[in-house]
Amino acid sequence: MNELVVGIVVFVLAAFVGFEVISKVPPTLHTPLMSGANAISGVTILGAVTAAGLGMGTAAEVLGFLAVVSATVNVIGGFLVTDRMLAMFRRPRQREREEA
Amino acid sequence: MIELIYLACAVAFIIGLKRMSGPRTARSGNLIAGIGMLAAVVVALIDEQILNWDTIVAGLVVGAAIGAWAALRVRMTAMPQLVAAFNGSGGIASSLVAAVAVVEAGSDAIPVETAVTIMLSIVIGTVTFTGSFVAYGKLQGIITGRPLLFRGQQFVNGVLTVAAIGVAIWTLTSGDPIGYWIIAAISLVIGVLAVIPIGGADMPVVISLLNSFSGLAAAAAGFVITNNALIIGGALVGAAGLILTIQMTEAMNRSLTNVLFAGFGTGEGGAAGTLSDRPVNRAGAEDAAIALGYAQSVMIVPGYGLAVAQAQHAARDLAEALEEKGIKVHYAIHPVAGRMPGHMNVLLAEADVPYEQLLDLEQADPMLPQTDAVLILGANDVVNSSARDDPDSAIYGMPILNVDRAGTVIVVKRSLSPGFAGIDNPLFYNDNTLMYFADAKDALEQTLVALREV
Numbered sequence: 001m002n003e004l005v006v007g008i009v010v011f012v013l014a015a016f017v018g019f020e021v022i023s024k025v026p027p028t029l030h031t032p033l034m035s036g037a038n039a040i041s042g043v044t045i046l047g048a049v050t051a052a053g054l055g056m057g058t059a060a061e062v063l064g065f066l067a068v069v070s071a072t073v074n075v076i077g078g079f080l081v082t083d084r085m086l087a088m089f090r091r092p093r094q095r096e097r098e099e100a
Numbered sequence: 101m102i103e104l105i106y107l108a109c110a111v112a113f114i115i116g117l118k119r120m121s122g123p124r125t126a127r128s129g130n131l132i133a134g135i136g137m138l139a140a141v142v143v144a145l146i147d148e149q150i151l152n153w154d155t156i157v158a159g160l161v162v163g164a165a166i167g168a169w170a171a172l173r174v175r176m177t178a179m180p181q182l183v184a185a186f187n188g189s190g191g192i193a194s195s196l197v198a199a200v201a202v203v204e205a206g207s208d209a210i211p212v213e214t215a216v217t218i219m220l221s222i223v224i225g226t227v228t229f230t231g232s233f234v235a236y237g238k239l240q241g242i243i244t245g246r247p248l249l250f251r252g253q254q255f256v257n258g259v260l261t262v263a264a265i266g267v268a269i270w271t272l273t274s275g276d277p278i279g280y281w282i283i284a285a286i287s288l289v290i291g292v293l294a295v296i297p298i299g300g301a302d303m304p305v306v307i308s309l310l311n312s313f314s315g316l317a318a319a320a321a322g323f324v325i326t327n328n329a330l331i332i333g334g335a336l337v338g339a340a341g342l343i344l345t346i347q348m349t350e351a352m353n354r355s356l357t358n359v360l361f362a363g364f365g366t367g368e369g370g371a372a373g374t375l376s377d378r379p380v381n382r383a384g385a386e387d388a389a390i391a392l393g394y395a396q397s398v399m400i401v402p403g404y405g406l407a408v409a410q411a412q413h414a415a416r417d418l419a420e421a422l423e424e425k426g427i428k429v430h431y432a433i434h435p436v437a438g439r440m441p442g443h444m445n446v447l448l449a450e451a452d453v454p455y456e457q458l459l460d461l462e463q464a465d466p467m468l469p470q471t472d473a474v475l476i477l478g479a480n481d482v483v484n485s486s487a488r489d490d491p492d493s494a495i496y497g498m499p500i501l502n503v504d505r506a507g508t509v510i511v512v513k514r515s516l517s518p519g520f521a522g523i524d525n526p527l528f529y530n531d532n533t534l535m536y537f538a539d540a541k542d543a544l545e546q547t548l549v550a551l552r553e554v
Binding site for chain 2: 003004010012017018019021022023025026028029030031032033034035037038039040041042043045046047051052053054055057060061063064065066067070071072073074075076077078080081082083085086087088089
C-alpha cells in the first residue's frame with residue numbers, strides 16, 4: 001500500500017475511535033473537553049518544528065518560525081487552560097478534606 | 101522506531117480524551133495527553149535533521165510565553181474567545197506547515213497526491229484561522245455579535261468557492277506554485293465571510309465546528325508530511341468537534357446549514373414586536389427575596405448575561421444563603437446557554453458550585469412543575485415559550501426549559517429588549533413572572549441583602 005492509502009486508513013480508524021471515546025461526555029465537561037481536544041490539535045507542532053529546521057532559505061524559515069510559534073501557543077495554552085479549568089471541577093467535600 | 105514512539109503518543113491522546121469524559125479522571129487525562137505531546141516533540145527534535153536550531157528554539161519560547169500568558173490570566177467568563185483564538189492558531193500552524201512544503205519543493209514538480217493534501221491543509225487551516233479570529237472578535241465585543249449580512253453574500257461565497265476550485269485544478273495541471281498562495285488568499289476571505297453572518301447565540305455551534313476544523317487541518321498537514329501522529333491526533337479532534345457540533349445543533353433543533361447560512365436573528369420572521377406593548381410585573385430586590393425566601397425549591401437558570409455580569413460568585417452566595425434556610429437549590433443548564441458548550445458549567449465550577457447541583461435540560465425540565473421559584477439570570481431564548489407555542493416563531497421547535505410551569509418566575513435582565521434572536525419572549529408578560537431589570541451581579545447582591553431581612 002502506498003503512504004496515502006495507509007494515511008487514509010489510519011485517519012478513518014482514528015476518527016471512529018474518536019467518536020467512540022467522546023460520545024458520552026457529560027455536558028459539565030464540554031468546555032474542558034473542547035479546549036483539551038484543541039490542545040491535541042496542536043500536534044501539528046511536530047510538522048512545524050520539522051519545517052522550521054529544514055534550512056531551506058529565508059522564506060521557509062520565516063514560515064516555519066511562524067508555524068512553530070502558532071502551534072506552540074495552541075499546545076501550551078491549550079493544555080494549561082484545560083488544567084486550570086479541570087482543577088475547579090472538584091467536589092467541595094474533597095476540597096474541605098484537602099484544606100483540613 | 102520513531103513511528104512506534106509516535107504511536108505511543110497517539111495512544112496517550114486517546115487515553116487522555118477517554119479520561120476527560122469523567123470529572124474525577126479528567127485532570128489526569130489532560131496531563132497524559134500533554135505528556136504524550138511533549139514526548140512527541142522531543143522525539144521529533146532528536147530525529148529530524150535539524151539545521152536551524154535558533155529558529156525552532158525562538159519559536160518555541162515565543163509561542164510558549166504567549167500561550168502560557170493567555171491561559172493563566174484569562175477570566176473564566178472569557179473562555180469562549182480564548183478557545184476560539186487557540187483554535188485559530190492551531191489552524192494557521194497547519195496551513196503554514198503545508199506552505200513550507202510548497203517552498204521546499206521549489207521548482208520541482210509536486211506529485212498530485214501531495215499537491216491535493218497541501219491544498220486541503222491550506223484551505224482548512226486558513227479558513228479555521230480567519231473564522232476563529234472573527235469569532236474571537238465577536239465574542240470579545242470587537243465586532244458586533246449580531247449577524248452581519250450584505251446583499252448577495254451567498255453569491256459571493258459561491259463565486260469564491262468556485263474560484264478556489266478552479267485555481268486548484270489549474271495548479272494541479274500547470275504545477276505553478278503561485279496557485280497555492282492564491283488559494284490561501286481566497287481561504288482567508290472565505291473564513292471571514294463564513295463566520296461574520298453568524299450571530300452570538302449560535303457561537304456554541306461555530307466554536308465546536310471550528311474546533312473540529314482545527315483537527316482536520318492537523319490531519320491534512322499529517323498527510324502532507326506523512327506523519328501518523330498528526331493524522332491520528334487530527335482525526336480524534338475532528339471527531340470530538342463534530343460530536344459537539346451535532347449535539348449543539350440538536351439542542352437548538354436546527355440543522356447545521358441553517359446555523360451557517362440563515363443569518364439567524366436579523367429580526368425578520370417571527371412575531372417580533374407584537375407583544376411588547378403589554379404590561380409586565382416589575383420587581384425589585386425585596387420582591388425577589390420574598391419569592392425565593394418562602395419557596396421550598398428554587399431553580400436557577402443561568403445564561404450569557406451571567407457571564408457578562410461576572411455574576412457566578414454572587415449566584416453561589418445567594419444559593420448558599422437559600423440552602424441555609426433549608427431551601428433546595430438546583431441550577432438548570434440548557435446545552436446552548438452561553439457562548440460555548442459547557443460555558444455555564446465552567447463558570448459555576450469556578451464559583452465552587454458542586455457539580456451535582458448542575459442539572460441538564462432532561463433532568464431539570466421535569467422538575468419545574470414542582471419548583472416553587474425559578475431565578476433566570478441573563479438567559480432568554482432557552483426559556484422562550486414561543487419555541488413551544490408559536491409555530492411562526494423563528495426558534496419554534498427548539499427544546500426549552502419550561503419555566504412557566506413553575507410557581508413564580510423571576511427574570512433578571514438588564515432591559516426588556518428582546519434577546520439575541522430578536523424574538524419577543526411571552527414569558528415576560530405572564531402573571532407569575534416578575535421582571536427585575538438590573539445587572540445580574542447587582543441584582544443578586546441586593547437580593548441577598550434583602551433575603552437576610554425576610
